Amino acid sequence: MTDPDQQQQLSQLEAKIDAAKKRSAPKPRLEEHHSQAQLAWRMVIELVAGLGIGFGIGYGLDLLFGTLPIFMVLFVMLGLAAGVKTMLRSAQEIQSRKVAEEAGSDATRKGEDRGA
Template sequence: MAGAENQSGRPKSGRGTETIRQRLDALEGKLATAHGRRPPPEEREGRGKAMGQALRLATEMVAGVAVGGFIGWALDRLFGTAPFLMVAFLFLGAAAGIMNVVRTAKAMQGEPMPGQHLRNATDDDED
């Protein structure tokens, strides 16, 4: 049994220190290349912010139409005037949705909203 402590009896599987070191060096090179192609964090953040704003605008438009349609449907059921009020409130909901989208888009751009100078004047009078 002399020398039994030095050998495990398992066949060599290419897991020697030198082989592992070469594989790690190759992996580090691939990682460095991948990190070089990755966009900077500011650009990724800007994309996410733009996507969030686009989804917000789309949601506001859909919500206006859906709420208008629901109110019209409910009033039609209540008064028995089907489909007149639903159609009318669908158009009103679409108009409200468009107004909300325009208002939100202007606020996102940093432009003053219509009538903003009047709001600021009333804020100054309260002081």
């Protein structure tokens, strides 16, 4: 093993082995720390926040103008609509991330299949 050619071949072999290990190693996911429960809680909080803000604005206007709870009912409905819209936007964002992630992993797999 003292021959320089053998040492060079050995170092090249080790480099190839390391490269193969890196390719086959599982890649960490960027959003691994988000579980489905956390995403569900995010959506629930968005809905409740919309309702709460609508209730607060409506109740405040009713107190200010001394009216029946017409503003409260109106703004609770608007808050509900805003909360649902925000929930749908969050769901669409999560879905687009998942589709992009799956497309990226599929492209990586196809590239590995071609290289083999």
